[in-house]
Amino acid sequence: MMKTSIFLTFLAMSSWAIAQDTFMALPDKAPVPKNNPMTKEKIELGKILFFDPRISESGTISCNSCHNVMAGGDDARATSIGHGGQKGKRSAPTVWNSAFLTVQFWDGRSPDLEDQARGPITNPIEMGMKSHDVALERIRQIPGYKKYFEAAFPKDKSPMNIQNAVNAIAAYERTLITPGSKFDQYMKGNKKAMNAQEIRGMKTVETVGCTACHFGPNFSGPLPPEKEGNYQKFPQNPNPEIVKKYNLSEDLGRYEVTKKEEDKNVYRVPTWRNVALTAPYFHNGSVKTLEEAVRVMGKLQLDVDLTSNQVEDIVAFLNTLTGPFPAQTMPRLPELRGRTLVED
Amino acid sequence: MMKTSIFLTFLAMSSWAIAQDTFMALPDKAPVPKNNPMTKEKIELGKILFFDPRISESGTISCNSCHNVMAGGDDARATSIGHGGQKGKRSAPTVWNSAFLTVQFWDGRSPDLEDQARGPITNPIEMGMKSHDVALERIRQIPGYKKYFEAAFPKDKSPMNIQNAVNAIAAYERTLITPGSKFDQYMKGNKKAMNAQEIRGMKTVETVGCTACHFGPNFSGPLPPEKEGNYQKFPQNPNPEIVKKYNLSEDLGRYEVTKKEEDKNVYRVPTWRNVALTAPYFHNGSVKTLEEAVRVMGKLQLDVDLTSNQVEDIVAFLNTLTGPFPAQTMPRLPELRGRTLVED
Numbered sequence: 311m312m313k314t315s316i317f318l319t320f321l322a323m324s325s326w327a328i329a330q331d332t333f334m335a336l337p338d339k340a341p342v343p344k345n346n347p348m349t350k351e352k353i354e355l356g357k358i359l360f361f362d363p364r365i366s367e368s369g370t371i372s373c374n375s376c377h378n379v380m381a382g383g384d385d386a387r388a389t390s391i392g393h394g395g396q397k398g399k400r401s402a403p404t405v406w407n408s409a410f411l412t413v414q415f416w417d418g419r420s421p422d423l424e425d426q427a428r429g430p431i432t433n434p435i436e437m438g439m440k441s442h443d444v445a446l447e448r449i450r451q452i453p454g455y456k457k458y459f460e461a462a463f464p465k466d467k468s469p470m471n472i473q474n475a476v477n478a479i480a481a482y483e484r485t486l487i488t489p490g491s492k493f494d495q496y497m498k499g500n501k502k503a504m505n506a507q508e509i510r511g512m513k514t515v516e517t518v519g520c521t522a523c524h525f526g527p528n529f530s531g532p533l534p535p536e537k538e539g540n541y542q543k544f545p546q547n548p549n550p551e552i553v554k555k556y557n558l559s560e561d562l563g564r565y566e567v568t569k570k571e572e573d574k575n576v577y578r579v580p581t582w583r584n585v586a587l588t589a590p591y592f593h594n595g596s597v598k599t600l601e602e603a604v605r606v607m608g609k610l611q612l613d614v615d616l617t618s619n620q621v622e623d624i625v626a627f628l629n630t631l632t633g634p635f636p637a638q639t640m641p642r643l644p645e646l647r648g649r650t651l652v653e654d
Numbered sequence: 655m656m657k658t659s660i661f662l663t664f665l666a667m668s669s670w671a672i673a674q675d676t677f678m679a680l681p682d683k684a685p686v687p688k689n690n691p692m693t694k695e696k697i698e699l700g701k702i703l704f705f706d707p708r709i710s711e712s713g714t715i716s717c718n719s720c721h722n723v724m725a726g727g728d729d730a731r732a733t734s735i736g737h738g739g740q741k742g743k744r745s746a747p748t749v750w751n752s753a754f755l756t757v758q759f760w761d762g763r764s765p766d767l768e769d770q771a772r773g774p775i776t777n778p779i780e781m782g783m784k785s786h787d788v789a790l791e792r793i794r795q796i797p798g799y800k801k802y803f804e805a806a807f808p809k810d811k812s813p814m815n816i817q818n819a820v821n822a823i824a825a826y827e828r829t830l831i832t833p834g835s836k837f838d839q840y841m842k843g844n845k846k847a848m849n850a851q852e853i854r855g856m857k858t859v860e861t862v863g864c865t866a867c868h869f870g871p872n873f874s875g876p877l878p879p880e881k882e883g884n885y886q887k888f889p890q891n892p893n894p895e896i897v898k899k900y901n902l903s904e905d906l907g908r909y910e911v912t913k914k915e916e917d918k919n920v921y922r923v924p925t926w927r928n929v930a931l932t933a934p935y936f937h938n939g940s941v942k943t944l945e946e947a948v949r950v951m952g953k954l955q956l957d958v959d960l961t962s963n964q965v966e967d968i969v970a971f972l973n974t975l976t977g978p979f980p981a982q983t984m985p986r987l988p989e990l991r992g993r994t995l996v997e998d
Contacts, residue, residue, distance in 0.1 A: 361724055370735050375714065380705055381987040388998040391714050395739030397998075590994040600992025625992060638984040643725040645976070648944025648969060650934040654732040654741075 332516055334527040335497035336489040336583065336633070340409035341534040346424060348481045351461040356482025358458060358641045359475055365445055366437035367393055369652030373430065373479065377405035379486060379635070382587030388595025393438025399561060401595035406633075407583045409484040410528035413539035416593045417564045418578045421537065423480035428472070442472040449475065451651055454644025488584060488633025496630070504630055511627025514620050519612045529582035529631070540579045544593075545610035552606055556596040563593070586629045600625050676860055678871040679841035680833040680927065680977070684753035685878040690768060692825045695805040700826025702802060702985045703819055709789050710781035711737055713996030717774065717823065721749035723830060723979070726931030732939025737782030743905060745939035750977075751927045753828040754872035757883035760937045761908045762922045765881065767824035772816070786816040793819065795995055798988025832928060832977025840974070848974055855971025858964050863956045873926035873975070884923045888937075889954035896950055900940040907937070930973045944969050 342348055359365065360379075363372040376390040377383050383404035389397045400416050408414065414426035430436040431445050439445040449455050450470055462478055463469035493512075495503035504512070515521055523542050526532060531540025545558055553559050564573040577593055590596065591603035604624050608616040616624070686692055703709065704723075707716040720734040721727050727748035733741045744760050752758065758770035774780040775789050783789040793799050794814055806822055807813035837856075839847035848856070859865055867886050870876060875884025889902055897903050908917040921937055934940065935947035948968050952960040960968070 364730060368735060369731050370729060380985055385714060386708060387713050387996055391712060586992045587989055589990065589992055598994035629991060635986050640982040640984055641724055642979050645931055646730065646933065647973060648930045648933055650942035652731055
């Protein structure tokens with residue numbers, strides 16, 4: 311695809327034709343795995359679990375604490391604050407449109423949302439539960455949960471188990487998608503949806519080469535059911551000054567999972583969707599503004615010194631990828647009737 | 655009113671007649687102070703502010719963190735976890751129906767919801783902002799807030815100020831009321847809304863004397879516009895064993911505000927509304943179950959050893975005070991476009 315679009319650029323086709331070939335609107339629905347179909351009841355349970363802080367050891371941290379769906383789907387911090395005030399070393403990725411990723415976490419260590427949802431619950435510096443059994447015991451002690459699990463998994467004899475819990479959370483997360491951004495409107499034929507600067511920025515990300523990695527409807531590579539992660543080394547061109555300034559060599563990325571030499575400093579390519587909402591940037595949240603993130607990526611990945619105008623145009627374009635959030639009602643968490651669940 | 659109702663009890667009137675005289679359904683609307691009328695726009699701004707963790711120093715603690723309106727309006731913990739993992743000494747009171755209290759906080763140190771909302775923002779162990787000016791500067795840096803303040807306070811030339819922020823939060827909180835509980839349905843004439851045990855429990859709280867303090871539609875005393883706090887000494891009859899077990903003498907309550915001898919261990923009478931959702935109990939969250947809370951209150955306040963049957967009946971009655979939550983849409987927090995607000 312990239313070759314074709316560069317060719318078209320050289321032919322000086324209209325920006326519209328270029329966009330149609332290289333860029334794609336976000337689908338209106340997320341890809342759904344066959345073994346976890348979405349139902350209204352499953353989504354409802356998943357939403358409740360997503361918002362329930364009682365699944366954390368202290369009773370204060372829910373999925374939404376670090377992946378806030380009232381905002382950018384993250385926590386707007388460099389690194390999150392988890393159990394006992396501990397901080398991780400990587401920045402919380404946005405949950406928005408995570409359904410369009412082929413692998414989860416910065417290092418791709420999870421193959422899907424179902425598997426991903428298991429991680430934070432028992433991560434000692436995140437939600438801090440001692441085990442999934444302990445987490446499930448918490449859920450079981452809340453009388454109101456039973457009916458939600460039964461409704462979501464009507465064929466199961468004892469539906470309250472961790473697999474069903476993460477399946478429900480994943481089903482809910484597949485509703486957390488944001489088609490309908492200015493960019494999507496443009497792609498669907500409304501040429502007035504993007505202004506001249508935004509269109510210039512769109513052309514720039516392609517001609518400069520950003521879209522070699524950030525491609526596809528989610529600007530993160532192929533979509534599921536493709537299973538391969540879209541991984542890239544970062545930084546590609548390790549300018550020592552910038553690497554030091556933003557502390558970009560310490561974290562070994564995917565190497566920490568695979569222990570393969572070629573995976574050192576390798577990361578899953580993150581989405582550009584709603585990127586304007588998720589400062590600070592990069593795996594360690596070291597860069598505070600979108601302009602600087604664009605400048606640094608140009609230098610470290612493409613060895614290009616972007617001009618100020620180019621940076622401004624690209625940022626204008628990236629802002630067109632902020633999408634509308636689906637309307638959501640506030641869940642009512644199942645009741646604990648006169649009982650204390652969390653020990654102080 | 656109490657005298658009348660005891661008189662009626664002696665006359666052995668029907669439970670319905672007793673209930674009509676002593677107990678009252680929760681009004682469908684909260685009392686609204688003249689200087690802060692509720693408007694749709696003000697409520698909307700207040701909701702957004704209530705859910706916005708960016709108003710805390712770390713960017714992780716919102717009003718809703720400790721007063722969770724998806725649950726009991728509190729955090730289901732003995733004491734909350736605030737800035738830097740610090741814990742306070744008092745249990746977060748529920749925000750549900752707090753609009754029906756004449757004074758706010760356990761010690762009544764705030765005269766209304768507007769004043770109350772100022773407190774946690776700058777409390778160093780709660781949201782931890784250095785000052786209201788710093789908090790406001792945060793809000794000002796989020797471009798999307800301006801239009802909400804302008805819509806909520808259309809007559810103000812520069813509406814983004816702390817008084818308007820807390821006025822909006824209070825206006826939102828006045829929507830957080832729960833009329834329509836089984837008890838309310840019963841009071842409005844649906845005699846099937848409460849079962850025999852629940853009605854027995856209702857009679858018991860009156861004959862035993864609980865309603866001497868827990869009276870009125872909110873079971874917390876007079877409603878606004880009354881301005882006097884409904885204060886009571888706790889414990890009244892300091893049984894040494896129980897006081898020690900639950901550490902009930904250490905906190906001096908309202909004395910810490912007034913320094914008056916008669917205010918030692920004096921507290922605002924809390925609501926019974928949704929009390930089944932707000933374990934653990936008492937100002938220090940030391941009692942883990944509603945049964946035990948009822949038993950201890952009987953002993954310490956009324957010098958009565960309640961029987962197990964009485965306790966069960968009273969708890970059954972208290973459960974009828976769990977109300978429906980008003981339907982709420984999830985707010986979308988105003989956007990920070992490519993900027994970092996919270997320093998790590």
